Amino acid sequence: MLFKEFEAKNNIFMAPIKTALATPKNGLITEQLINYYERKALGGVGTVILEPISVSLSGKEHPKQLMLNSEKHEIKLKELITKLHKYGTKIVVHLNHAGRAANPKIVEDVVAPSPIKCPTTNQLPRELSKSEIRDIINDFKNAALRAQSAGADAIEIQFGHGYLVQQFYSNRLNKRTDEYGENKFLFAEQLLSSIKNSVTIPIFLRISGSEFIDDGISLKDISSIIDLAKKYDVSIIHVGWGNACDSVPWYYNHMSLPIEPMDEILKLIKNMTNIPIISAGRMQKNERYKYLLEKHVIDGVVFGRQLIIDPDFPNKILNHSNDYIRCGSCLQGCLSSVKSGKPINCIANPEVHKTFIPKTNDKKKIAIVGGGPAGIFAGLYLKKKGYDITLFEKNNYLGGQWVMAYNAPGKLSMKDILDDLIRKAEKELKIIKNTTVDDKFFDDKDFDAIVIATGANPFVPSIKGLKKYITGFDFFSGKKVNGNKILVIGGGLIGVEVTEALVNNGKNVTIVELFDEIGRGMELISKKLFSLKYLSKIKVYTNSSVEEIKENNEVFINRNGKIESIGNFDEIIVTAGTKSENSLYNTLSKKIKNVYLVGDALKVGQIFDAVNGALELAEKI
The missing domain is CATH 3.20.20.70 (Aldolase class I)
Structure with a gap:
């Protein structure tokens, strides 16, 4: 040329x-x-x-x-x-x-x-x-x-x-x-x-x-x-x-x-x-x-x-x-x-500046429970190693929380990565969907190792009077938000993304955040864009916690040690973080050898952490 x-x-x-x-x-x-x-x-x-x-x-x-x-x-x-x-x-x-x-x-x-x-x-x-x-x-x-x-x-x-x-x-x-x-x-x-x-x-x-x-x-x-x-x-x-x-x-x-x-x-x-x-x-x-x-x-x-x-x-x-x-x-x-001073990396390619271990002649049979990013990547890397992989997923689709990620405003391009990843997984792995795995599931099955990639569930803090609410997971899964005045409890990554979507739909949003800033965990440019476009359109209470919710959803917060009312709300969305879902691991690991945790089921983090954890686990097994 x-x-x-x-x-x-x-x-x-x-x-x-x-x-x-x-x-x-x-x-x-x-x-x-x-x-x-x-x-x-x-x-x-x-x-x-x-x-x-x-x-x-x-x-x-x-x-x-x-x-x-x-x-x-x-x-x-x-x-x-x-x-x-x-x-x-x-x-x-x-x-x-x-x-x-x-x-x-x-x-x-x-x-x-x-x-x-x-x-x-x-x-x-x-x-x-x-x-x-x-x-x-x-x-x-x-x-x-x-x-x-x-x-x-x-x-x-x-x-x-x-x-x-x-x-x-x-x-x-x-x-x-x-x-x-x-x-x-x-x-x-x-x-x-x-x-x-x-x-x-x-x-x-x-x-x-x-x-x-x-x-x-x-x-x-x-x-x-x-x-x-x-x-x-x-x-x-x-x-x-x-x-x-x-x-x-x-x-x-x-x-x-x-x-x-x-x-x-x-x-x-x-x-x-x-x-x-x-x-x-x-x-x-x-x-x-x-x-x-x-x-x-x-x-x-x-x-x-x-x-x-x-x-x-x-x-x-x-x-x-x-x-x-x-x-x-x-x-x-x-x-x-x-x-941050670290070598260049990628959320979907942990091999940017390292090489995956060579293929082995050991033909192990590995079961993976959970088809989110950690489960899929663990499966692909273990398959690359030469193992026979079967992945079990409770839903009729793959992707886990990644599906919610591209539903946030301005993040549709994330679907490109997931679509390509799923296509690759379906080509290379044996995948069984619509299957709920419990502690007895593997009693009559012969696997050399089991990888638990069951992700995380929303964390809902104990708040007096909190009865009617939806979570950020519910919101991005399509659950309807009623009314115009919305309270978002938690201003981390998911809380900010929920807020963006709500404001784009004409809602009046208030965020209550425990720490001194909102947007923790956000990529810096996304955080800057949010600040420029949305901060002037919402109310934010930092260094604050929701203390009590009374009748008609009147919300009282603890702001720097002072209790005050911030008004009544039509809907409350809880985005206060997530907690690892590892109950299956806790049960299985007591009766079966070679059971491993990966991704959010091990420790809640970003997609980047889940993918790198999958590579490290594949090298280990």
């Missing part, structure tokens, strides 16, 4: 996603990072755009970000490139300086074109001097030279997403009065010219198709970038979305955001230029990439998180197979892990 001087084995690219797999502080490539990218090459991706490399210490976004400022860095990069070239995979080195988006916890002196605060970090940067601008351009050039020397097939320069280059050409962020303010594209041109005159390998530019904010970059700005791209013979323009400071949900392409605006902007950009266009942003959703390629809106497709959940996705779609797991764009395993 030829892209204007850049040739790859196919038109599938991997996006530059931060992994937190490099060494702390100095940002060296590790063996773990090499293995991570090798797995992507094995899966068939034509081109890997390496995760962002910070060209300067002042431009780093996280402690384990890659650097390329020494011979040692170059040697490790060469090792990675050599390994991936064995698979026919091309490597593009992505260079960036975060500017005002730099992490103030690791960058003492955050700099930018002008001193305008980044809302994400709440950091006010210092204005760059002209000599510092020249130094940063030189840092970009030197990193590009090292990348070329290490064997990189191309260089990608970050020209968008609210980072330094875009900060210079943004009228909103560049308030300088010198030549860099008079000509806001001067820095971009000097940078591009410096790199173009230093290396002979192709150059990509990564831009934001839109920031989706007021006074954000315009199509006129993009046209100016395209003019520069033509002038300096850029090989590919890579279109992403949002920016890292002002429109973070778009930057990470959160699952709740619409797809149509991106497609319309891509069509406009494609009509501006003959330079090949590649683009990222939930391309797997409804096979969106097929439409965009067939209509020649893009020339290549960029997958990011999709290659985290299923690194074999390129080979599968190239061979017209649907035996894949689609990403739901939840950000719970990938972004949340890296933000």
Whole structure:
């Protein structure tokens, strides 16, 4: 596949996603990072755009970000490139300086074109001097030279997403009065010219198709970038979305955001230029990439998180197979892990940076009770190990609490993961539904081990006068909510999701939460979106507990030691958490050997915990 001087084995690219797999502080490539990218090459991706490399210490976004400022860095990069070239995979080195988006916890002196605060970090940067601008351009050039020397097939320069280059050409962020303010594209041109005159390998530019904010970059700005791209013979323009400071949900392409605006902007950009266009942003959703390629809106497709959940996705779609797991764009395993300083992960693929144990010749018969995430994944991993698996599920469907997860507002994409997972399970496992298992069920059956994955039940606190209520489980299972004035007891993840749905249906909602904030357990961007959209529309009592419910559902709360009435309510929904359902385990384990607990039945947690627990259990049995 030829892209204007850049040739790859196919038109599938991997996006530059931060992994937190490099060494702390100095940002060296590790063996773990090499293995991570090798797995992507094995899966068939034509081109890997390496995760962002910070060209300067002042431009780093996280402690384990890659650097390329020494011979040692170059040697490790060469090792990675050599390994991936064995698979026919091309490597593009992505260079960036975060500017005002730099992490103030690791960058003492955050700099930018002008001193305008980044809302994400709440950091006010210092204005760059002209000599510092020249130094940063030189840092970009030197990193590009090292990348070329290490064997990189191309260089990608970050020209968008609210980072330094875009900060210079943004009228909103560049308030300088010198030549860099008079000509806001001067820095971009000097940078591009410096790199173009230093290396002979192709150059990509990564831009934001839109920031989706007021006074954000315009199509006129993009046209100016395209003019520069033509002038300096850029090989590919890579279109992403949002920016890292002002429109973070778009930057990470959160699952709740619409797809149509991106497609319309891509069509406009494609009509501006003959330079090949590649683009990222939930391309797997409804096979969106097929439409965009067939209509020649893009020339290549960029997958990011999709290659985290299923690194074999390129080979599968190239061979017209649907035996894949689609990403739901939840950000719970990938972004949340890296933000917390942990290596990148995925709620539905615990093998992101580890390899499952090899297949065994021991043909054990394993029974699994419960068809939620923990049960399904335990079954699939034990089957992968070579065992004979039978899964018993009391309902006429699989999925457990995951079914409720995608019923929450803006989370329908989570159904994609579950649908694919169920399809895989039904293909590989023996599944018996509509079957209730009790302590006598296995008396006449011969299994070598029994895995109990019975999940959790709603926890209902002991509250004086609490008689008529529904739980969050009831709500997402379709139980009707009567009246308009609704009390939600518990403001954790489920409570917030119930509140979103109620407000969307015009209900008047009050949350009473025991702790000092609502939304515990929520992924950070989802939590931010909830705050922006819903907090002004609801009443919230934190550090409070429901003390008593009197006649006509008048509710009294204990707020910081003071009892007060918060009025009467038409309906009460209890979302005060869950408790493990392990009664079957407690009975069976007393009379049968080799009985195991997994998932919420072992310890209440997130889907991520259940899936990782299933892998660990499969390795153990």
